[in-house]
Amino acid sequence: MNAKMYINARDIKSRINPEIYGHFSEHLGRCIYNGIYVGEDSTIPNTKGIRNDIVDAFKNIKMPVLRWPGGCFADEYHWKDGIGEKSQRKKMINTHWGGVTEDNSFGTHEFFDLCELIGCEPYLAGNLGSGSVKELSEWIEYITFGGVSPMAELRRKNGREKPWKLKYLGIGNESWGCGGNMTPEFYSELYRQYQTYCRNYDGNQLYKVACGPNADDYNWTKVIMEKIKPWHANAISLHYYTVPSGNWEDKGNATGFTDDEYYKTLEKTRYMDTLIKRHSDIMNVYDPENKIKLIVDEWGTWYNVEEGTNPGFLFQQNTMRDAMVASINLNIFNAHSNRVAMANLAQAVNVLQSLILTEGERMVLTPTYHIFDLYKNHQGAKLCYSSIDDIRQDGYDLPVISQSVSVNDKNEMTLTLSNCSLTESVSVDTDICGFDFSSAKARILTGKADAHNTFDKPDAVKISDFSEVTKTDRGIRFTLPPCSAAEIILS
Numbered sequence: 139m140n141a142k143m144y145i146n147a148r149d150i151k152s153r154i155n156p157e158i159y160g161h162f163s164e165h166l167g168r169c170i171y172n173g174i175y176v177g178e179d180s181t182i183p184n185t186k187g188i189r190n191d192i193v194d195a196f197k198n199i200k201m202p203v204l205r206w207p208g209g210c211f212a213d214e215y216h217w218k219d220g221i222g223e224k225s226q227r228k229k230m231i232n233t234h235w236g237g238v239t240e241d242n243s244f245g246t247h248e249f250f251d252l253c254e255l256i257g258c259e260p261y262l263a264g265n266l267g268s269g270s271v272k273e274l275s276e277w278i279e280y281i282t283f284g285g286v287s288p289m290a291e292l293r294r295k296n297g298r299e300k301p302w303k304l305k306y307l308g309i310g311n312e313s314w315g316c317g318g319n320m321t322p323e324f325y326s327e328l329y330r331q332y333q334t335y336c337r338n339y340d341g342n343q344l345y346k347v348a349c350g351p352n353a354d355d356y357n358w359t360k361v362i363m364e365k366i367k368p369w370h371a372n373a374i375s376l377h378y379y380t381v382p383s384g385n386w387e388d389k390g391n392a393t394g395f396t397d398d399e400y401y402k403t404l405e406k407t408r409y410m411d412t413l414i415k416r417h418s419d420i421m422n423v424y425d426p427e428n429k430i431k432l433i434v435d436e437w438g439t440w441y442n443v444e445e446g447t448n449p450g451f452l453f454q455q456n457t458m459r460d461a462m463v464a465s466i467n468l469n470i471f472n473a474h475s476n477r478v479a480m481a482n483l484a485q486a487v488n489v490l491q492s493l494i495l496t497e498g499e500r501m502v503l504t505p506t507y508h509i510f511d512l513y514k515n516h517q518g519a520k521l522c523y524s525s526i527d528d529i530r531q532d533g534y535d536l537p538v539i540s541q542s543v544s545v546n547d548k549n550e551m552t553l554t555l556s557n558c559s560l561t562e563s564v565s566v567d568t569d570i571c572g573f574d575f576s577s578a579k580a581r582i583l584t585g586k587a588d589a590h591n592t593f594d595k596p597d598a599v600k601i602s603d604f605s606e607v608t609k610t611d612r613g614i615r616f617t618l619p620p621c622s623a624a625e626i627i628l629s
């Protein structure tokens with residue numbers, strides 16, 4: 139197949155907020171415990187109980203932001219249970235996720251340590267479902283107030299003199315579901331009350347995120363936008379998971395799927411584009427000045443759990459199919475970066491569409507991780523106009539190629555493209571306007587749809603150099619093999 143691609147570097151659409159490449163870590167299964175956090179006494183190399191190899195991997199993809207402590211868990215989380223002497227911390231039941239005992243050994247201090255080690259922004263999900271206005275207000279005081287106050291004193295007593303900086307604060311998670319089964323009318327009123335008492339202390343400026351819709355619940359967005367104004371919230375969230383079968387009882391398996399399941403999964407993931415467009419249409423009516431942003435703070439694939447694992451732990455393998463899902467979604471988020479300010483893949487380690495899987499001291503980087511590596515040069519860059527022939531996959535409502543192009547402060551042009559066909563290579567010929575370059579470096583991820591990394595074969599799917607790029611009179615030419623995603627940097 140051949141495709142023509144047009145790029146205009148003079149036609150800048152928006153800035154790609156780095157946080158679009160964000161992540162999510164919940165007290166769920168082995169994401170935090172026996173995942174990111176192994177405790178200081180572990181034989182696995184760690185810093186304050188946090189695995190060093192995981193921190194290094196997160197740093198490599200320039201993880202810009204990490205959401206915590208949930209998810210559904212957030213609306214049952216009482217932050218005061220997770221501070222102070224560890225042996226004295228309250229133990230609770232994690233009712234949402236397997237009914238296991240939560241010993242609260244990973245709490246506020248440990249989360250901020252983790253973000254400091256990674257060098258990323260913390261994004262807290264505050265408890266509106268079963269907490270109180272006072273509890274949330276005090277959490278903000280505990281974290282961000284530098285003067286004399288009960289919460290600042292408590293923080294000092296627990297070993298942290300200086301306040302932390304906190305920008306991103308979600309108030310309620312899935313308040314239409316696990317976060318309280320609320321109506322949008324009721325939630326909006328509650329949100330306005332809660333957010334009033336989340337203060338900006340000592341120059342800290344909170345960026346407040348209200349709970350937005352579940353997938354295509356357009357009425358939720360409409361009501362929220364009617365009632366919540368830019369002086370109440372900086373953004374609303376959107377959650378959408380890709381479930382191959384569309385049936386939550388039998389979602390489909392992470393590996394061993396058919397070609398038809400592969401294409402249907404990608405078709406379903408493309409729906410993200412429609413969702414963002416339609417929710418943005420509603421937001422445009424109530425907020426034409428684009429002051430309230432959209433944050434897709436949960437997205438990714440959701441399959442049946444791996445056989446023999448705790449059904450409440452949501453552990454699944456990750457294949458080249460997931461890599462294609464990630465690549466398509468990141469290109470969609472880039473395309474909508476005028477309204478989409480952040481996105482958080484669910485979840486970082488050992489849960490759903492993970493970046494990393496661990497087993498004891500071993501860890502593997504998933505194909506999805508490699509996509510975040512390939513796409514990292516877009517962070518903070520300016521999205522420029524690009525278009526490509528709309529070749530459709532036979533029998534599916536699915537464009538074969540997905541693409542985005544940006545130019546960053548170092549005057550590098552980054553192209554990311556994926557070819558989701560399982561059988562056809564695509565030869566791409568580009569016309570580039572408004573950008574001079576003399577060198578091209580490129581990397582690629584490719585493999586069979588079902589290819590994945592295991593603890594015995596951790597490098598079955600890995601990035602390799604892509605030497606196919608040639609310069610032409612008007613731009614570049616290259617051929618994308620079937621089931622592949624590539625990054626090309628021109629400078």
Ligand code: AHR
Pocket residue numbers: 164208209210211311312316436484485490
């Ligand atoms: O990511 C797993 C769960 O999915 C989250 O806890 C919840 O917000 C969503 O339903």
